[in-house]
Amino acid sequence: MRGRPGLVTAYQRDMAIFPTNTQRVWFAAFALVMALLTFVLSDDLALRGASAAAAAVGAIGLNLVTGWAGQISLGHAFFLGIGAYTAAALGGETGGPLIGLGLEMWIWLPAAGLVAAVAGIVVAPIATRLRGLYLAFVTLGLVFIGEHIFREWDSLTGGIGVGRSAPKPILFGYDLSREGSFLGFTLSAEQQYLLFALVVLLVMGFLAKNLVRGRVGRAFSAIRDRDVAAEIMGINLARHKLIAFAISSFYAGIAGALLWTFVGFIEPRSFSLTLSIVYIAMILIGGAASIMGSIMGAVFITFLPRIVDLLSGYVPFIEDSPTGGFLTVSQVEQILFGLLIVVFLIVEPLGLYGIWIRIRNYWKAWPFSY
């Protein structure tokens, strides 16, 4: 509408993900910048970026079940592990001592999600009987069961201290882990990982956004806020908790498969409680019940070691070496980690996303204060 940019005349437009043209343009510009960045980033940063994007997929998954549906899950590491090992089994080298079918990425990546989703469906009935902390404890048990299986199943995982190599990321005959050229530019393996991970994140992010803005997402939020009232509205609690767990695990499976493919090596001890807590931290710091928040949290947590690394150059008592000094980098990382969770829970429950909204609202009204 000319002269009345705030006027919306169709429900379709009012309900769109980006209701205004300004938002669309900004988003397109942002996506373009991200895509261009992949061509210029150093390998180290590109790999971290790729890991962040893959972790963001996993964080979106956890946010669906915990942020939206309100079912606290400490079992996310288990589903990440299932994804990683499904991918390794289907995409691993054939003929070796370990299970490997040598399939291509377009098969093993969705399969990793689907197998994890099935595991999620098996677990979901517990959630219909338990809530809150009790559910958290049961999902905690899941992590230990998973850890045990991953340790003992030598023909799949290689066993403790041995591990196995990750599947080869071969997409329709094109090996992402080898240097390649794209539109005349040479891309390293890490840069190709980043590009691929960004595409996956874009697709999975939009699918999740669609899910939560419609009927299913509303039902999730209703169950989180007041489950008795939700049931009286006609929402089938058992069914929606099942959907939440299945989709969440699907996202975790995809994320697990991608993350460990980028690392190149899968060690059975990786899928511990600590990993689950890292993901909880991502959604708490990023912002519960927000897709953008999940992404921000994942990026922040993945880049936190880099930030601490940078700090060690300026702060005298943080040492880069693993032994000397008052505090090592990894110690500072752990301290910051715990501190951030506490600070965000108390000061900014909406997370980084909440801070972003506040900054945005400030500039919307600028130079007026309201």
Add this chain to the structure above:
Amino acid sequence: MTDRLLTVTDIRLAFAGVVALDDVGFEVNQGELFAIIGPNGAGKTSIFNCLNGVYHPQQGSITFAGHDILGMRAHRIAELGMARTFQNIELFENLTVLDNILLGRHLSFSYGPFSAAIYRGRAKREEIENRARAEDIIDFLEIQAFRKSLVGMLPYGVQKRVELGRALAMDPKLLLLDEPVAGMNLEETEDIARFILDIKEELGIAMILVEHDMGLVMDIADRVMVLDFGRKIAEGVPSVVQQDPEVIRAYLGEEFKSEELHSAEVEAAEATGGAS
């Protein structure tokens, strides 16, 4: 009878030793405004909880719209067309008014999680259709200004209206209203009374009203049932129920007979006299 919507026969609900409802039975007809009154703890809200499947009575039967709903899960009863508001507001406070009302329309959607993720065709069409219906309800209750506000931030009176809207959005056959005007001033009470009458006259929805505001009940109810300590003590049109001695006793207490009063005074005097 063809216009019988709800038949409750002799339901008994007990929590361990405490009997909350003792052989209570009543009927509600199509389009009727039926009120349940009684002192605190009489079992009014317990009846609602039995009707929409939160509690399951141990005895008796409940027939709603031709279905036996005793022991049925709450979401199945909702599918049959029973909606409800709560005494202490039970809105989804982290969601907007619009989302709350759309949640009332949850059963009018038919698409599943897969079409939701794609958000094309049917999913999009259903969202738009139901949005239009939600807007009708927002207009009806005059809460347009709060459409996109988070429910938790709204004043109490508006929240009560949103809750009514959420229940109406279900297109119910029977609407259970649990103290819709509790804690409201005269003006807000009149607004709600107007909405309730509009729902009855324009939408033709049958309602069961639990309310402590006697003025409201006596003015708008077609029939009234009175409960006391889980027992039904009276039922009928408001003007008759008002005169019922049992009802007056339940609300105001027993009147001392003059002889009893006299002998009590004598006893008291003797007691004090003996002491001095």
